[in-house]
Amino acid sequence: MSEKRPHVVIIGAGFGGIKAALLLARENVDVTLIDRNNFHLFQPLLYQISTSMLSIDEIAYPTRAFFRKYKNVRFMLAHVQGFDVENKEVITPYKRVKYDYLVLAAGSTTNYFGMNKLSYSTYGMKTLREAIHIRNHVLHMFERAERETDPEIRKRMLTFVCVGGGPTGIEEAGSLSELVYIAMKDEYHGLDLNDVSIILIEATDKVLPMMPEDLRKETVRVLRSKKVDVRLNTQVVDCDENTLTLKDGTTIATNTVIWAAGVKAVPVIEKLGSEVDRAGRVIVKKTLQVPDHPEIFAIGDCAHLEQNGRPLATIAPVATQGSVVCVENIKKLIKGQTDLKEFVYHDVGSMATIGRGQAVMFKGSLKMKGFFAWCAWMLIHLMRLAGTHTNITVALKWGWNLLSGIRLGRIITNIPDNRNEQ
Amino acid sequence: MSEKRPHVVIIGAGFGGIKAALLLARENVDVTLIDRNNFHLFQPLLYQISTSMLSIDEIAYPTRAFFRKYKNVRFMLAHVQGFDVENKEVITPYKRVKYDYLVLAAGSTTNYFGMNKLSYSTYGMKTLREAIHIRNHVLHMFERAERETDPEIRKRMLTFVCVGGGPTGIEEAGSLSELVYIAMKDEYHGLDLNDVSIILIEATDKVLPMMPEDLRKETVRVLRSKKVDVRLNTQVVDCDENTLTLKDGTTIATNTVIWAAGVKAVPVIEKLGSEVDRAGRVIVKKTLQVPDHPEIFAIGDCAHLEQNGRPLATIAPVATQGSVVCVENIKKLIKGQTDLKEFVYHDVGSMATIGRGQAVMFKGSLKMKGFFAWCAWMLIHLMRLAGTHTNITVALKWGWNLLSGIRLGRIITNIPDNRNEQ
Numbered sequence: 001m002s003e004k005r006p007h008v009v010i011i012g013a014g015f016g017g018i019k020a021a022l023l024l025a026r027e028n029v030d031v032t033l034i035d036r037n038n039f040h041l042f043q044p045l046l047y048q049i050s051t052s053m054l055s056i057d058e059i060a061y062p063t064r065a066f067f068r069k070y071k072n073v074r075f076m077l078a079h080v081q082g083f084d085v086e087n088k089e090v091i092t093p094y095k096r097v098k099y100d101y102l103v104l105a106a107g108s109t110t111n112y113f114g115m116n117k118l119s120y121s122t123y124g125m126k127t128l129r130e131a132i133h134i135r136n137h138v139l140h141m142f143e144r145a146e147r148e149t150d151p152e153i154r155k156r157m158l159t160f161v162c163v164g165g166g167p168t169g170i171e172e173a174g175s176l177s178e179l180v181y182i183a184m185k186d187e188y189h190g191l192d193l194n195d196v197s198i199i200l201i202e203a204t205d206k207v208l209p210m211m212p213e214d215l216r217k218e219t220v221r222v223l224r225s226k227k228v229d230v231r232l233n234t235q236v237v238d239c240d241e242n243t244l245t246l247k248d249g250t251t252i253a254t255n256t257v258i259w260a261a262g263v264k265a266v267p268v269i270e271k272l273g274s275e276v277d278r279a280g281r282v283i284v285k286k287t288l289q290v291p292d293h294p295e296i297f298a299i300g301d302c303a304h305l306e307q308n309g310r311p312l313a314t315i316a317p318v319a320t321q322g323s324v325v326c327v328e329n330i331k332k333l334i335k336g337q338t339d340l341k342e343f344v345y346h347d348v349g350s351m352a353t354i355g356r357g358q359a360v361m362f363k364g365s366l367k368m369k370g371f372f373a374w375c376a377w378m379l380i381h382l383m384r385l386a387g388t389h390t391n392i393t394v395a396l397k398w399g400w401n402l403l404s405g406i407r408l409g410r411i412i413t414n415i416p417d418n419r420n421e422q
Numbered sequence: 423m424s425e426k427r428p429h430v431v432i433i434g435a436g437f438g439g440i441k442a443a444l445l446l447a448r449e450n451v452d453v454t455l456i457d458r459n460n461f462h463l464f465q466p467l468l469y470q471i472s473t474s475m476l477s478i479d480e481i482a483y484p485t486r487a488f489f490r491k492y493k494n495v496r497f498m499l500a501h502v503q504g505f506d507v508e509n510k511e512v513i514t515p516y517k518r519v520k521y522d523y524l525v526l527a528a529g530s531t532t533n534y535f536g537m538n539k540l541s542y543s544t545y546g547m548k549t550l551r552e553a554i555h556i557r558n559h560v561l562h563m564f565e566r567a568e569r570e571t572d573p574e575i576r577k578r579m580l581t582f583v584c585v586g587g588g589p590t591g592i593e594e595a596g597s598l599s600e601l602v603y604i605a606m607k608d609e610y611h612g613l614d615l616n617d618v619s620i621i622l623i624e625a626t627d628k629v630l631p632m633m634p635e636d637l638r639k640e641t642v643r644v645l646r647s648k649k650v651d652v653r654l655n656t657q658v659v660d661c662d663e664n665t666l667t668l669k670d671g672t673t674i675a676t677n678t679v680i681w682a683a684g685v686k687a688v689p690v691i692e693k694l695g696s697e698v699d700r701a702g703r704v705i706v707k708k709t710l711q712v713p714d715h716p717e718i719f720a721i722g723d724c725a726h727l728e729q730n731g732r733p734l735a736t737i738a739p740v741a742t743q744g745s746v747v748c749v750e751n752i753k754k755l756i757k758g759q760t761d762l763k764e765f766v767y768h769d770v771g772s773m774a775t776i777g778r779g780q781a782v783m784f785k786g787s788l789k790m791k792g793f794f795a796w797c798a799w800m801l802i803h804l805m806r807l808a809g810t811h812t813n814i815t816v817a818l819k820w821g822w823n824l825l826s827g828i829r830l831g832r833i834i835t836n837i838p839d840n841r842n843e844q
Contacts, residue, residue, distance in 0.1 A: 038565060038834045055477035062832040064609035071611050077565040077834075094569050128835065143460060143499040147516050187486035189493050389822050389830060393815045400811050408811060410484040412460045412499075413550065 005030050005072075006334050009090055009099035011080050013040050013063045016300035016319030016326075017105035023327040025070035029334070032097055034090065036079040039063055041128055042385055044316065047168060050125060050134035050258075051175040052183070052409035053401065058394050060128055061386040080106070082271040085293060101295050101330050104282065105323065106269060108301035108314055111262035111279060121239040122257040125168060132413065134258060138176070139412050141256060146190045152253070158196045159254040161244055163236055164261035165202030166209075167352040170219060172258055173200040174355040177226040182405035199229045199252065201236060203261070208360070210313070210350045215360040218369050222354045236261075263314055265302040272296070277304040277311070286342035288326045294333065297326045307345055316384075317348045351377050356402045427452050427494075428756050431512055431521035433502050435462050435485045438722035438741030438748075439527035445749040447492035451756070454519055456512065458501040461485055463550055464807055466738065469590060472547060472556035472680075473597040474605070474831035475823065480816050482550055483808035502528070504693040507715060523717050523752050526704065527745065528691060530723035530736055533684035533701060543661040544679040547590060554835065556680060560598070561834050563678060568612045574675070580618045581676040583666055585658055586683035587624030588631075589774040592641060594680055595622040596777040599648040604827035621651045621674065623658060625683070630782070632735070632772045637782040640791050644776045658683075685736055687724040694718070699726040699733070708764035710748045716755065719748045729767055738806075739770045773799050778824045 006029045010017045013035035021033045039060040048054040067073040078092040089096040110124035123137065124130045138160065145157040162173045177198050185193060200207075200223060206216050207230070220230050235247035236257075244252040265280035274290050275283045281304035282290055288303065290296040300319030305312050312318045325343040332340055349363025351373070359373040368376065378398055382391050400406060428451045432439045435457035443455045461482040470476040489495040500514040511518040532546035545559065546552050560582065567579040584595045599620050607615060622629075622645060628638050629652070642652050657669035658679075666674040687702035696712050697705045703726035704712055710725065712718040722741030727734050734740045747765040754762055771785025773795070781796040783789070790798065800820055804813050822828060 038561060038832070055479050056835065057477050057830045057833055060833045061830070062609075064606075065828075065832075067611075068608040074611055076569065077562075078569075128833075132835065139460060140499075147498065147500075184486075186490040187484075189489075189496055387830060389818060389828070392818060396811060396814060406487075406811070408479045408483070408809060410460070410487075411479055411482045411550075413478065413554065 006100040007032065007098065008101045008103065008330060009034065009097055010103040010105060011035075011090065012105035012107050012300075012302075013037070013075075014043070014105060014107045014300065014319065015316040016323045017103070018063070018066060019320045020103050020105060020299070020323035020327050021073055022066060023324065024330070025067060025073045027331060029072065029330075031070075031073040032076055032099075033063065033067075033073060034076045034078050034080055034092065034097070035063060036077070037063075037128070038075075038077050039128075040066070040386065043126070044167075045381065045385075046125060046128070046131045047172045047175055049128065049131040049409070050138070050172065051179045052135055052139070052407045052411075053175065053179075054394060054397060055409060056128065056132070058390050058397075059385070061390070066386075080268050082268065083273075085273065085296070088295065099295075101333070102297070103323075103326055103330075104269065104272070104290075104296065104298040104302055105300050105319065106266045106302045108263035108279075109266050110259060111264040112259065113262065115236075115238075118236075118239050118257075118259060121241060122163070122259040124259055125172065126263065135409070136412050136414050137256065138179075139410055142184065142188060142191070143412075145195070146188050151195075155195050155197075156242060156253040157255055158191075159199070159252065160197070160256045160258070161199045161201060161252060161254050162258045162260060163201045164259070165200065165204070165207035165230075165232070166260065167350075168260040169200060169202070169258075170207055170223065170352050170354060172260060173198055173228045174223060174226060174353065174358070177223075177228050178355050178405070179407060179410075181227060183407040183410070197229060198227065199231065199254075201234045201246075202230075202232050203235045205232050207232070208350075208352060211352075211360060211362050212367060215362055215367060215369060219352070219354055219360055222358050226355055263301065269298075269302045279304075281311075287329055287340040288322055288343050289329070289340070297329070299323050299326050305343065312345050315350070318345055321345055351380070353377050356398070356405075428522040429454065429520065430523045430525065430752060431456065431519055432525040432527060433457075433512065434527035434529050434722075434724075435459070435497075436465070436527060436529045436722065436741065437738040438745045439525070440485070440488060441742045442525050442527060442721070442745035442749050443495055444488060445746065446752070447489060447495045449753060451494065451752075453492075453495040454498055454521075455485065455489075455495060456498045456500050456502055456514065456519070457485060458499070459485075459550070460497075460499050461550075462488070462808065465548070466589075467803065467807075468547060468550070468553045469594045469597055471550065471553040471831070472560070472594065473601045474557055474561070474829045474833075475597065475601075476816060476819060477831060478550065478554070480812050480819075481807070483812070488808075502690050504690065505695075507695065507718070510717065521717075523755070524719070525745075525748055525752075526691065526694070526712075526718065526720040526724055527722050527741065528688045528724045530685035530701075531688050532681060533686040534681065535684065537658075537660075540658075540661050540679075540681060543663060544585070544681040546681055547594065548685065557831070558834050558836050559678065560601075561832055564606065564610060564613070565834075567617070568610050573617075577617050577619075578664060578675040579677055580613075581621070581674065582619070582678045582680070583621045583623060583674060583676050584680045584682060585623045586681070587622065587626070587629035587652075587654070588682065588684075589772075590682040591622060591624070591680075592629055592645070592774050592776060594682060595620055595650045596645060596648060596775065596780070599645075599650050600777050600827070601829060601832075603649060605829040605832070619651060620649065621653060621676075623656045623668075624652075624654050625657045627654050629654070630772075630774060633774075633782060633784050634789060637784055637789060637791060641774070641776055641782055644780050648777055685723065691720075691724045701726075703733075709751055709762040710744055710765050711751070711762070719751070721745050721748050727765065734767050737772070740767055743767055773802070775799050778820070778827075
């Protein structure tokens with residue numbers, strides 16, 4: 001690296017961070033991209049890892065492979081611990097990394113809304129490791145249930161609860177249903193699949209709040225047709241190893257609660273010392289700069305910016321569109337220009353799959369559901385996946401699964417601890 | 423299950439166990455197949471997991487998926503702890519499983535030849551978890567080396583030693599070389615790949631002892647052309663976290679020793695109480711029965727049977743051919759017949775890849791090397807992999823890798839402990 005060129009440090013190799021680094025790679029700057037993992041994760045498909053549909057390397061792509069041609073981009077595997085904004089340094093366990101410009105694209109983590117106990121007794125699904133953990137656990141529950149003689153314990157092992165009616169909860173519940181009732185249906189000769197319950201719990205009166213009412217109703221209808229017990233207006237107040245407790249006092253005996261009820265910015269963002277919202281997101285100016293720190297930008301899930309009176313959603317397009325404006329503004333600052341661009345998010349619509357061949361999508365006045373929405377969902381996700389080879393294998397897997405219901409990912413890579421084993 | 427039908431218990435879902443269970447599934451018997459994992463592992467390709475070539479679900483296949491149509495076959499996920507041969511019971515942590523006939527197909531594990539310390543300081547490569555562990559560790563060594571400032575420590579982190587000149591050691595060393603010098607060569611902008619050493623250590627004077635001399639020489643030549651430092655007549659006597667010690671007193675500074683120097687039967691086999699050989703394999707009669715226990719059979723890696731004055735090799739074809747004879751003999755015993763069949767192994771030849779487009783194969787008077795041997799190797803392995811979808815994706819990956827050198831599996835799923843981190 002040249003000592004004279006401006007040094008941009010980007011934290012996070014998600015959608016926003018990778019895009020920003022690729023845009024900056026072509027400029028006369030040095031870039032250091034820091035992430036706690038060595039891969040870029042395609043988070044929207046994480047639920048397909050947890051439900052044994054896709055392979056790990058189909059949704060995780062080695063971060064360094066993006067930057068083979070760009071010698072001015074360095075990658076650093078590290079967990080950022082904090083910031084020294086006075087000296088313009090990022091603190092990692094190995095060294096302090098000096099920056100001229102800092103881009104915070106560190107993403108989000110599971111939000112338990114203050115119920116910290118739930119972080120131990122439920123399964124989050126924001127990281128690859130968490131998704132693998134869910135996969136191992138769900139498959140193991142079936143193995144244990146088949147050899148369990150107490151019918152009550154067996155039913156508890158076969159009760160799977162997803163909390164949260166957003167896209168993640170919907171997709172997880174739908175995919176779990178197909179895993180159980182289609183992919184595995186002839187494989188547990190000693191189990192009665194009537195003992196299985198898949199429950200989706202949502203605190204408000206609607207699933208997929210960004211969708212119009214008819215698509216929300218369609219979503220609930222399809223889920224119920226897949227034997228998912230959808231419970232709206234239902235709030236979780238407590239959870240331990242064997243029991244989920246609801247606000248009305250009823251309990252559900254279960255060993256598996258997947259918590260997809262909300263996200264918050266990763267905790268390190270608060271260490272910046274700048275104002276954050278209730279979800280820990282740093283409040284940025286319209287130029288995506290952090291107040292009082294024109295050299296620090298925040299984009300994507302860890303930034304809070306309001307548009308039309310509401311904060312922007314924590315979705316990939318907000319992060320990637322933000323990274324473009326962020327890079328433009330950094331280039332202007334380097335040139336000494338002061339007419340920075342303000343970020344305006346252009347809605348690309350929203351979509352969710354409820355199962356193979358079933359999806360809902362919505363953009364402006366366009367509404368789609370059913371098989372064609374699923375095809376559109378599939379195409380859009382395939383286009384965005386990194387790597388041509390992955391496009392082919394994922395397309396094959398989805399097509400194959402549509403026809404035969406087979407899921408090849410049902411591999412327990414780590415037998416979980418046998419808590420509750422009788 | 424019917425109470426009256428004979429109950430055959432098979433331990434191990436490897437090549438021998440799966441084949442035996444599939445053959446017995448069509449008979450008027452009940453079968454219980456017990457394995458400590460929920461998948462059948464295609465062990466010959468394990469090195470391609472450890473070197474980031476293939477995905478986990480391409481070489482691991484859910485065991486239960488083999489037996490969807492066969493309600494008389496039950497699978498049980500359990501680690502067998504011992505036997506009560508008087509009462510004809512297999513002991514598991516959950517229950518004792520009664521058998522009329524028992525098939526031991528439990529396979530083998532790494533043999534440290536009494537140097538137990540090495541089981542802690544080196545990496546075995548017999549299980550899926552071990553291969554994943556090697557992959558994570560090797561990738562992590564590169565990440566750590568790039569941020570390491572001490573050149574000596576950096577070289578130690580980038581020194582990779584494979585011990586054992588059999589197919590596993592050869593294939594691991596060759597594949598590791600391509601991972602480093604082809605797939606990752608443009609990705610570590612802060613590393614000089616001249617600091618990398620890949621060393622193959624073999625105690626005897628030859629690699630691939632089952633091969634004729636010209637193919638052995640070809641193997642060494644190809645490995646050396648791939649910058650693998652092949653050291654014959656070299657014996658390991660000690661290894662700790664940072665240093666491998668050889669018999670002549672020289673040491674190699676390394677954090678990565680992959681131990682592929684030998685195998686022995688899994689330890690539970692000794693608990694049978696029957697005579698075993700030095701590698702813990704139970705000595706069987708030519709009918710594959712365990713002496714004094716006509717109802718107990720042993721096949722594959724955990725059985726010792728001599729043919730032409732030498733014990734049969736621990737390779738897949740011996741296990742699958744053995745399972746056929748074993749099942750025939752069980753059927754005869756059920757019918758009350760006493761003219762049991764004796765097992766004669768028919769050599770199918772042997773082969774090894776040394777890298778993409780490079781292999782050696784040998785059968786009788788047939789010898790092949792180079793690209794055509796590699797194509798033959800590829801076809802034979804594809805044919806034997808379970809599942810059509812897997813055949814397609816693996817063929818695509820191998821072809822793609824041949825052309826572009828890309829390896830998509832470079833995902834660190836678990837950051838190893840930072841021992842030695844400065």
